[in-house]
Amino acid sequence: MTHTEVAEPHTAGLLDEITVAAASGRAIPDAATGETIGHAPVHTVDDLNAAIDAARAAQPAWAALSHAERSRILHRAADEIEAHAEELAQIIAREQGKPLNGPGARFEAGGCAAWVRQAADTVLEPEVLFEAEGTRSELHYAPLGVVGAIGPWNWPALIAIWQIAPSLRMGNTVVTKPSEYTPLSVLAVAALLNRHLPPGVLTVVSGGRDVGEALAAHPGLDKIMFTGSTATGRRIVESSAHNLARLTLELGGNDAGIVLPGTDVPAIAQNLFWGIFINTGQTCAALKRLYVHDSLYDDVVQALAELAETTPMGPGTDEGSALGPLSTRQQFDVVSRLVEEARAAGARVVTGGKPAPELGAHFYRPTVVADITDGVGLVDEEQFGPVIPVIRYSDLEDAVARANASAQGLGASVWSADVDEALAVAARLEAGTVWINQHGTLNPQVPFGGVKGSGYGMEFGREGLKAVSAPKVITR
Known part of the structure; x- marks a missing residue:
């Protein structure tokens, strides 16, 4: 059941960009060997607050761009991911543990680019709700504002993209908090995106549980997206209640x-x-x-x-x-x-x-x-x-x-x-x-979400864009 041919890591450039000195960071182990891959920054609640303030300041200008211009930027970001897909896959394979081949780390890295492109290309036109002589009602979709995203450790980069790409496409800015177990994968894919995004539009806050709890309860957020356990999802619902942040929860499944x-x-x-x-x-x-x-x-x-x-x-x-x-x-x-x-x-x-x-x-x-x-x-x-x-x-x-x-x-x-x-x-x-006659296959054009204790809200496709938008009816 074992093989000995090991791929040479090609991660130095991207790792150098996202990691910090050992004295100021937290060691992240290789899931298979326990060897330290690099040191992730340890952000605090103060860092989270600063990131949300920056996201709120950057959001009006980002939203003022046309859908076409934001889509062009996202396509350039997808090109960047593809150009560095092997580096990203090596980080994922070491940090999370999934094999490079098959439905593994290279698949995940490629999926990041594919989902960014699909979000960029998905059209969400105004819908005519009612029309008669002298009156017309249309349903439009506006940005919500600032999206807080909390991701898991199992598909760290890809699920981060599922949250980030549609949010950016619709004119929101994003502050994302990766799992403490797999921060490097998310820092890496965000670094590639940020080579093309304006400052403040996307920020990764790599912290512990206290940062996640503060994000879930933060009054500066308009939307929270979470993928993880049902128990944590329930706590996020409670934490977000005081400011009525919109929620998309993709929780566990049996x-x-x-x-x-x-x-x-x-x-x-x-x-x-x-x-x-x-x-x-x-x-x-x-x-x-x-x-x-x-x-x-x-x-x-x-x-x-x-x-x-x-x-x-x-x-x-x-x-x-x-x-x-x-x-x-x-x-x-x-x-x-x-x-x-x-x-x-x-x-x-x-x-x-x-x-x-x-x-x-x-x-x-x-x-x-x-x-x-x-x-x-x-x-x-x-x-x-x-x-x-x-x-x-x-x-x-x-x-x-x-x-x-x-x-x-x-x-x-x-x-x-x-x-x-x-x-x-x-x-x-x-x-x-x-x-x-299949199970677990996903398509970026086909909505995905759960029922009962597996959460609520949809991701992917037009429904995914609607989930990170504020519906607005205009009647004339």
Whole structure:
């Protein structure tokens, strides 16, 4: 499962730009080796206040530019990201741990440019609401002002862009706070953007929890965008209440998949595997629990186990790796605990189920768990790691009910050779997105968001632009 060919890091230029001296910064480790990559600045609440003041001062001039001019600037910024995509990918691979290849760090770096371009090119024209002789009402979209963005550690640069690009496109300025675990990736992509943006339009505040809490409650913000846990999302709702900042919350997901009888297992196996194990399972919209009909149960378990055993795992900078480490010790401990609890409850660990210490401290082998059911933590909680519980069902009504029993509803999927049957099941699943014979695939033109405990508000496409705008009706 290991490879030894390691890519030479090409990050010195960009790292030199974003890092600070050891005496004044915080050491950021390589997720696979623990070696220090560089030192991130340690910003304070005072720095946050100054950034928001600068963003508020810069916002009127930025908003005064035409949509076409802001789009031209964003296209130049996307060109900059593409020109330095390898440097950015190397930073992501080392800091976050995802492999360079496949749906990994190079994919993330390329996605940053793609999402900036899509935000720049998306048209949001005024909508005619009512028209009659002598009167006309139109719905326009104006900038909100200053957007505060708080990002996660699992797709740090890409999710930061999901928040930043549409906000800038609509004439807002942005102050963004990255995860303490992955600040370098966000500092890097922001540095590339800022080579083309006016001063104050985009600022990264690289601080601790106190800075995040102050941002969520700051009276100088008009919008808060957050991607992370449901528990933190609830605290942000409470903190933002006093100034009624608009919110977009993309929170956790315990995504369910349902495999219907008659499905061609070999035909879906690869899509199914990567819907589960993309980014070593550390994706909000990854498949977290899989319900499989009796008639296919053994075949699906075997297919997933074979792929888990043959998919190479190793450091992110290893060109042969397809799966990387868990990004943090905390997440490693969560995954280990949930697997051990499942084992103690009588579940069968088909493959994996243990760390891979020979690869590094935070590596956990891709794991398939069978003969498990609801009520066990591995099924009921979001594991956020390279583990899939496979649950047997015989009655479709029961499977749908169990899939919907979660307090979360980010994504779900239905797997079937009969698309019409799959669509009928998809319509009954309580999730913001339901995929057919795929899971977790995203498109910058297609809105994305959750229901229930997975948050509210939409990102991407026209709906994403509307979410960072103030609707204004003009009647004449």
